Amino acid sequence: MATVTAGEIRAATHExxxxxxxxxxxxxxxxxxxxxxxxxxxxxxKVLCFALxxxxxxxxxxxxxxxxxxxxxxxxxxxxxxxxAAKVWGLPTELAILAGTAVAGVLGVVFGWLAIKRxxxxxxxxxxxxxxxxxxxxxxxxxxxxxxxxxxxxxxxLFGVIDLxxxxxxxxxxxxxxxxxxxxxxxxxxxxFGQVLKAIRENxxxxxxxxxxxxxxxxxxxxLSATLAGLAGAxxxxxxxxxxxxxxxxxxxxxxxxxxxxxxxxxxFGPVVGALTIVTMQNYLASFGAWVTVIQGVIFxxxxxxxxxxxxxxxxxxxxxxx
Amino acid sequence: MSGFILETEGLTKEFRGFxxxxxxxxxxxxxxxxxxxxxxxxxxxxxxxxLTKFLPPSAGRIVYNGRDITREKPSSIARLGLVRSFxxxxxxxxxxxxxxxxxxxxRQRGFSFDFWRAEGVLAEYNDRAAELLEAVGLQxxxxxxxxxxxxxxxxxxxxxxxxxxxxxxxxxxxxxxxxGHEDVGRIMELIGRVAKxxxxxxxxxxxxxxxxxxxxxxxxxxxxxxxxxDYATVSKNPDVIQAYMGTANA
Ligand SMILES: Nc1ncnc2c1ncn2[C@@H]1O[C@H](COP(=O)(O)OP(=O)(O)OP(=O)(O)O)[C@@H](O)[C@H]1O
Ligand SMILES: [Mg+2]
Numbered sequence: 001m002a003t004v005t006a007g008e009i010r011a012a013t014h015e016x017x018x019x020x021x022x023x024x025x026x027x028x029x030x031x032x033x034x035x036x037x038x039x040x041x042x043x044x045x046k047v048l049c050f051a052l053x054x055x056x057x058x059x060x061x062x063x064x065x066x067x068x069x070x071x072x073x074x075x076x077x078x079x080x081x082x083x084x085a086a087k088v089w090g091l092p093t094e095l096a097i098l099a100g101t102a103v104a105g106v107l108g109v110v111f112g113w114l115a116i117k118r119x120x121x122x123x124x125x126x127x128x129x130x131x132x133x134x135x136x137x138x139x140x141x142x143x144x145x146x147x148x149x150x151x152x153x154x155x156x157x158l159f160g161v162i163d164l165x166x167x168x169x170x171x172x173x174x175x176x177x178x179x180x181x182x183x184x185x186x187x188x189x190x191x192x193f194g195q196v197l198k199a200i201r202e203n204x205x206x207x208x209x210x211x212x213x214x215x216x217x218x219x220x221x222x223x224l225s226a227t228l229a230g231l232a233g234a235x236x237x238x239x240x241x242x243x244x245x246x247x248x249x250x251x252x253x254x255x256x257x258x259x260x261x262x263x264x265x266x267x268x269f270g271p272v273v274g275a276l277t278i279v280t281m282q283n284y285l286a287s288f289g290a291w292v293t294v295i296q297g298v299i300f301x302x303x304x305x306x307x308x309x310x311x312x313x314x315x316x317x318x319x320x321x322x323x
Numbered sequence: 324m325s326g327f328i329l330e331t332e333g334l335t336k337e338f339r340g341f342x343x344x345x346x347x348x349x350x351x352x353x354x355x356x357x358x359x360x361x362x363x364x365x366x367x368x369x370x371x372x373x374l375t376k377f378l379p380p381s382a383g384r385i386v387y388n389g390r391d392i393t394r395e396k397p398s399s400i401a402r403l404g405l406v407r408s409f410x411x412x413x414x415x416x417x418x419x420x421x422x423x424x425x426x427x428x429x430r431q432r433g434f435s436f437d438f439w440r441a442e443g444v445l446a447e448y449n450d451r452a453a454e455l456l457e458a459v460g461l462q463x464x465x466x467x468x469x470x471x472x473x474x475x476x477x478x479x480x481x482x483x484x485x486x487x488x489x490x491x492x493x494x495x496x497x498x499x500x501x502x503g504h505e506d507v508g509r510i511m512e513l514i515g516r517v518a519k520x521x522x523x524x525x526x527x528x529x530x531x532x533x534x535x536x537x538x539x540x541x542x543x544x545x546x547x548x549x550x551x552x553d554y555a556t557v558s559k560n561p562d563v564i565q566a567y568m569g570t571a572n573a
Pocket of ligand 1: 338341343361362363364365366367368369370410
């Protein structure tokens with residue numbers, strides 16, 4: 001009988017970092033380091049915040065198969081809390097961001113616990129309903145500033161030294177946050193935990209019959225996703241010195257779905273490309289006013305019809321390698 | 324401990340007025356191979372779903388290893404050593420064949436909530452996974468995606484995954500269904516081998532497999548136990564012949 005060789009085992013377990021992913025990562029980092037010298041840093045920071053948000057969302061839909069339609073709640077809460085902490089409590093920038101992230105994580109525990117017991121469309125509806133509650137809370141609560149939001153949030157100094165009022169300094173701080181988040185997610189999906197997540201996504205009943213408790217894994221993934229969405233929102237609040245109702249609005253939940261779909265659901269780099277595409281579009285099409293939404297809708301439909309796997313998903317499919 | 328590893332008393336399952344499993348009292352002897360047979364729709368799979376807690380029973384009790392498991396969660400059942408396979412092959416389609424088995428082996432670590440660790444820590448299970456795959460004749464397929472396997476091979480993979488948990492008791496729902504002739508032979512031989520030191524309860528339509536492997540056979544029809552005994556006794560039972568003929572003509 002033929003025996004299994006070490007080479008076959010390596011191929012079967014995708015041991016080591018896949019070359020194409022390392023190359024893609026190096027290109028991405030190179031481009032992001034060079035970018036602020038060619039493009040407007042505030043625009044790039046917006047892209048990075050949304051890229052992190054989309055990556056966090058993708059962890060849930062792409063690797064657990066859960067479609068949350070309420071991720072604005074975590075993004076928005078992260079944003080409000082960070083803005084409040086920096087402006088009213090006068091916390092240092094890094095702590096304000098951590099506070100926003102932590103609150104989003106706690107919200108993720110509660111909402112996740114309520115939502116993961118439901119499947120499919122019911123899961124999506126519950127996450128949406130809970131996010132709407134957060135929206136109305138934000139509209140009414142005194143600390144969020146209602147329609148005005150929390151304005152002129154100080155950017156402060158990083159670790160008390162680096163003045164973040166400089167867009168370039170702020171940019172590299174945001175880039176560091178983004179890369180940490182990105183690599184963290186990469187690690188999560190390539191961990192023993194990530195393996196079980198994929199098994200649950202593929203066949204929940206079978207995972208259960210092997211003794212795993214799918215709900216516990218889903219909840220953990222949900223909390224991680226919410227926490228990272230909060231990190232993205234908190235960072236955004238500091239960059240734009242503003243937290244507002246837009247951040248918790250349901251259309252924000254929709255936008256992150258769109259970004260992930262356009263870039264490629266369940267791919268590592270897809271959400272980044274998706275965020276870049278959508279944010280660029282919104283920027284350049286801003287002069288069209290209300291038509292932006294319509295144009296965005298058309299592009300979305302074209303994307304779904306022409307490349308169903310998203311931009312990166314299609315490329316990965318051609319290369320026959322994960323990206 | 325009693326000679327029976329699994330016992331049910333008056334097990335009943337009703338689906339909106341339709342009784343799929345009616346008052347079934349089943350006793351499976353420790354270390355034996357026990358077959359559950361019956362015409363289509365007899366309630367065999369429903370029985371499995373009740374035993375593994377995938378469905379709550381409408382009435383009755385299930386005792387496994389002297390412990391009442393009627394109210395347990397399905398995931399706890401596996402941890403007690405009672406592991407099932409599914410009638411429709413249940414693999415993780417987009418994972419590699421080796422990873423499929425490794426998911427089961429990974430259970431030895433307890434729970435895998437360590438999202439901060441690299442999956443390289445799972446490498447310690449690779450050799451055992453390869454061994455299990457060789458045992459079911461899948462050594463050439465380790466690096467394939469499970470979805471690429473032909474149906475019979477998927478069943479073999481499912482069996483290897485189940486065996487990876489080294490369960491005290493196996494529940495196999497039609498392990499040879501949809502397999503080619505030579506695959507059936509290999510799987511039958513494998514089940515015979517693994518059944519030496521554990522209990523097997525299987526649903527099977529292939530009578531060669533049943534007559535070769537099973538010590539005891541329980542025949543279900545319309546949710547009720549019709550007959551029980553060894554192959555010779557059961558196959559001569561006029562009620563059993565009638566039940567099978569009845570559906571053959573229907
Ligand atoms: N979830 C359900 N809801 C309603 N009826 C069901 C459900 N599951 C099974 N049944 C019914 O219960 C009866 C028994 O089904 P079951 O799948 O247990 O049969 P089986 O003996 O496994 O048959 P087969 O040999 O075809 O696999 C069938 O009439 C089926 O339609
Ligand atoms: Mg069945």
